[in-house]
Amino acid sequence: MLKNLVYFGSPDFSGQILESIINSGSVNVVGVVTSSDKPQGRKQILTPSPLAVLAGKYDLPVYKPVTIDDANLAHLRLLKPDIFLVISYGKIIPLSWIETPKIGTFNVHFSLLPKYRGALCLSEAIKNQDKETGVTLMEMDEQMDHGPIIDQQRVSIEISDDVATLTTKLTQAACAQNYSKTLQDESLAVFTPSHRTVSRESAFIPFVKIIDAQRGDDAASVHALIRSLNPEPGAWTCLPAGTAKIDNLEIKLVKTSLISSSLRGGKSNSTKLFIDTVQIPGKNPISWKQFLSGHSLTYLK
Numbered sequence: 044m045l046k047n048l049v050y051f052g053s054p055d056f057s058g059q060i061l062e063s064i065i066n067s068g069s070v071n072v073v074g075v076v077t078s079s080d081k082p083q084g085r086k087q088i089l090t091p092s093p094l095a096v097l098a099g100k101y102d103l104p105v106y107k108p109v110t111i112d113d114a115n116l117a118h119l120r121l122l123k124p125d126i127f128l129v130i131s132y133g134k135i136i137p138l139s140w141i142e143t144p145k146i147g148t149f150n151v152h153f154s155l156l157p158k159y160r161g162a163l164c165l166s167e168a169i170k171n172q173d174k175e176t177g178v179t180l181m182e183m184d185e186q187m188d189h190g191p192i193i194d195q196q197r198v199s200i201e202i203s204d205d206v207a208t209l210t211t212k213l214t215q216a217a218c219a220q221n222y223s224k225t226l227q228d229e230s231l232a233v234f235t236p237s238h239r240t241v242s243r244e245s246a247f248i249p250f251v252k253i254i255d256a257q258r259g260d261d262a263a264s265v266h267a268l269i270r271s272l273n274p275e276p277g278a279w280t281c282l283p284a285g286t287a288k289i290d291n292l293e294i295k296l297v298k299t300s301l302i303s304s305s306l307r308g309g310k311s312n313s314t315k316l317f318i319d320t321v322q323i324p325g326k327n328p329i330s331w332k333q334f335l336s337g338h339s340l341t342y343l344k
Contacts, residue, residue, distance in 0.1 A: 045068075045069070045070055045071040046070050046071065046125035046126055046146065047070070047071050047073045047122060047123055047124050047125045047126070048064070048070040048071065048072050048073065048124065048125065048126045048127075048128055049072075049073060049074045049075070049076060049119055049122060049124045049126070049127050049128075049144070050064070050072055050074070050075050050076070050094075050128050050130075051075075051076045051077070051127060051128065051129040051130070051132040051136070052075075052076075052077060052092075052094045052129070052130045052131050052132055053077050053078040053092040053093070053094050053131060053132060053133050054092070054093055054094070054131050055093040055094075056130075056131070056210055056211075056213075056214040057093070057094050057130045057131045057132075058093045058094045058096070058097035058098075059214050059218075060130055060151065060214060060217050060218060061075070061094065061097060061098075061130075062097060063218040064128075065101055070126065072101075072103060073103075073104070073122045073123075073124065074103060074104045074105075074106060074119065074122050074124075075094060075095070075098040075103050075104070075105050075106065076105075076106045076107075076108065076119070076132065077091075077092045077094045077095045077098070077105060077106070077107055077132070078092050078107065078132075078133055078134075079107045079109060080092075080095075080107070091105075095107070104122075106118060106119065111134055111135070111136060111137055111140060113139065116139060116140055116143060119140075119143065120143060124143065124144045124145070125144055125145045125146045126144050126145075126146050126147065126148070126149065127140070127141070127143065127144045127147075127148040127149070127183075128148075128149050128150075128151070129148065129149070129150045129151075129183065130150070130151045130217070136148070136183070137185075138184075138185045141183050141184065141185065147182050147183075148182070148183045149180060149181065149182055149183060149193065150180075150181050150182075150183045150188070150190075151178060151179070151180055151217050152164065152178070152179045152181060152188055153165055153176070153177075153178060153179075153210070153213045153217075154168065154176055154177065154179060155175075155176060155177040155179060155195055155197065156179040156181060156188055156192060156195075156227055157188070157189075157227040157228060157229065157231045157232035157233065158231060158232070158233045159176070159233055159234075159235050160187055160188035160189070160232060160233065160234045160235065161187060161188065161234050161235035161236065161237070162235060162236070162237055162238040163235040163236050163237075163238065163240075163241065164176070164235055165206050165209050165210060165213070165271075166206055166235075166241075166271035166272065167235045167236075167271070168200060168209075169200065169204065169205065169206065169209065169267055169270045169271040170264075170267050170268055170270075170271035171267070172263060172264065172267045173200055174199065174200060175197055175198060175199050175200055176197075176198055176200055176209070176213070177195050177196050177197040177198050177213070177216065178195065178196045178198070178213050178216045178217045179192055179194075179195050180192070180193040180194045180195070180217075181193055181227075187234075189227065190227075191227070192227055196216040196217070196219065198212050198213055198216050202266075202300075202301060203270075203300065204270060205269075205270040205271070205273040205274065206270070206271065206272075206273060206274065206275070207273070207274045241276060242276060243276050243277075243279075245276075246272045246276045246277055246278050246279060247279060247280065247281070248265070248268065248269070248278055248279070248280050248296070249280065250280045250281060250282055250283055252265060253265065253280055253296075253316070253318075256315070256316035257315055257316050257317075257318070258315065259313040259314060259315045262301060262314050262315050262316040263301060263314060265299075265316055266299050266300070266301050266316055269296050269299050270299075273296075273297070273298075277295050277296075277297075278295070278296040279293060279294065279295045279296060280293075280294060280296060281293050281294075282294065282338075292323070292338075293323070293324055294321045294322065294323055294334070295321060295322040295323075295324075295328075296318065296321060297319075297320040297321055297322050297328050298318075298319040298320040299316055299317060299318050299319055300316075300317045300319055301314050301315070301316065301317065302314070302315050302317045303315075317331075318331040319331060321334050
């Protein structure tokens with residue numbers, strides 16, 4: 044007899060993983076818990092989460108509790124859950140909920156735990172120029188990303204990866220998990236900042252830092268920082284007065300890459316930042332070459 048599973052999540056990739064579980068036929072998904080509808084677009088229309096939309100496709104009961112309390116837990120108990128599976132739900136789940144299912148509560152986390160516990164596990168791995176990360180399936184306890192590990196899948200981080208492309212890779216890896224419990228090594232634990240630390244203001248990179256990276260100073264780390272901020276909230280900079288037709292022009296750094304150039308005599312290489320694509324507010328993304336054709340930047344001379 045298939046076990047009853049209640050699935051917790053919100054974003055699109057969480058829905059993709061749920062669909063793979065449904066199609067596998069390995070469990071009986073009896074309900075979905077997701078975030079409340081949020082206003083979106085210019086008209087601020089209340090819109091369900093991507094996971095709620097996916098649940099509707101399969102006619103699954105959807106719960107959107109504002110508070111994670113005993114009253115809302117009572118509704119889930121009626122589903123007679125054997126398993127809770129949590130994948131990017133966005134709220135702290137209390138111990139009373141964790142201990143409810145007969146078998147246990149499990150979490151899929153996008154890092155190789157215990158490294159990068161917390162919300163910003165992808166952006167931190169990219170920003171720190173890690174060569175690989177992965178997906179961890181773990182049994183939850185009352186501490187953040189702390190419980191015994193069931194399985195881990197390793198995924199390489201390419202020099203061109205940003206948060207969006209890395210999410211796609213990790214989502215694919217999350218659809219293939221095995222079960223073999225091991226304890227986490229607490230000496231290796233690394234915590235990431237809260238989502239509350241990420242904002243448009245925190246995604247600002249001073250233009251002088253961009254210039255230095257274009258000349259080869261700390262280019263790899265600046266490239267990594269830009270990728271860690273894209274696509275959301277989106278790395279951006281501001282052209283100082285006197286460097287473009289419009290003073291203090293804001294530009295979004297959509298895509299960058301690293302290039303190598305030979306130094307004296309071709310004996311060694313210097314890595315420099317190359318700006319591939321930018322976007323001016325209210326305009327479509329364009330190449331850096333196109334941007335320069337309309338803006339004579341004095342620093343380049």
